[in-house]
Amino acid sequence: MEGVSQPSTSTVWHNIIVTGAIIEDMHLSFKSSFVKTIGDGESTSFWQEHWIGNDKLCNVFPRLYRLETNKTASIKDRISLSGSNGVQVHPWSWVRGLFGRAAGDRERLELLLSSFEFYGTAADSWSWAYASNGLFSVKKLSTLIDEQYLFQFSSNPETILNNIVPKKIEIFIWRTLKKWILVRVELDKRGIDLHSVRCPLCDDDIESVDHSVIFCKHAMEVWDRVFKWWNQGNFSSFSLAELLIDDGANSISPFGKKIWQALRWICAYLLWKNRNNKVFYDKYWTAQVTLNEIQVKSFEWLNSR
Ligand SMILES: [Zn+2]
Incomplete structure (x- = not known):
């Protein structure tokens, strides 16, 4: 990293990076504190992002992922709502017909998707789990770090x-x-x-x-x-x-x-x-x-x- 003599931007980034490191030290997970809320599903990858269940769908259903024609399909590409009562339909696109275990996988996947309430409205957005309004703020973050330090400090018998x-x-x-x-x-x-x-x-x-x-x-x-x-x-x-x-x-x-x-x-x-x-x-x-x-x-x- 060259050109550190620009205090405004480099200081801001430095602070963010250092803060991220402190948070991981405090055993608060910084990365997973940002949660994606699905709106219309257009900007979220169906297979390659974690948005439902315990893991990315490409990891949970590797067989189906191999048979998918468009690995980067969005949620909107794979879930849509049909009719006045908004029934979920799935416009799948496989490289060949599904049978045997792959057909079983598709059933399990559809069962999982049926538990998801898809409204198809508004844009997908990120929110920050540590703030009640979902908005990330450096001030809230530093309060959180201070609280964690104070907690760990007070609960340590060797203090x-x-x-x-x-x-x-x-x-x-x-x-x-x-x-x-x-x-x-x-x-x-x-x-x-x-x-x-x-x-x-x-x-x-x-x-x-x-x-x-x-x-x-x-x-x-x-x-x-x-x-x-x-x-x-x-x-x-x-x-x-x-x-x-x-x-x-x-x-x-x-x-x-x-x-x-x-x-x-x-x-x-x-x-x-x-x-x-x-x-x-x-x-x-x-x-x-x-x-x-x-x-x-x-x-x-x-x-x-
Ligand atoms: Zn010195």
Whole structure:
């Protein structure tokens, strides 16, 4: 994919693709959430699309499909309504007469079709199963994703909590530890075609969760400042678990440890926010501005406790 310097369209598509990947991760099926409603049957393939029963008719009735003269026939080509009481009739077109098992298959197929209420009016249309009005919306989709994250987060016994920070940060940290934040390497694993899997901030290495949160030189500059500000010596951390869970500091009180952990969580959260600002809006904070932002946010959240 070349020419990524067109933020409007590429950002929209990127968001849609990423959202699709998140949804599949959440075990919500994105593809099957779009349901086709049959109107006049003109734009839906009788054999090759799934519109009745458990599977496409070409898979359920392979013998009949082989004998069909027009494999791409629409529903309208194979079902019509006859007379004032609208009885279903089937204008079949086979390469030869049906007998034996094929004739039996046709009977079964006709039985299945008789269960289908075909009105022959209006156009075939798509609707989205996750919205009550059937209309797809990105806003509804992101609410759904947030609800799923919250549900999985709350029902997971291994969840680590720190009530100093807002819930959205607790959830972010949980996702980070599970490597559920969609850095480029993770998107690539999901088969999403990106122009590069390298870090969008430094371009020095591939963008993994560990790189993005710890090892990127931009992240390390910020961590350095945070560690110095909190009097924790030089920053040295080699794993996400060590950085985000382990309290490390032995000389401080339990409440002090909790605050120190909250600060590291806020730092990780804002590093990721900064990374997204770079990817989506092509702007980002310097290390010093990021530190200021961490300080402002942590005072704000501590005060609201
Ligand atoms: Zn980097």
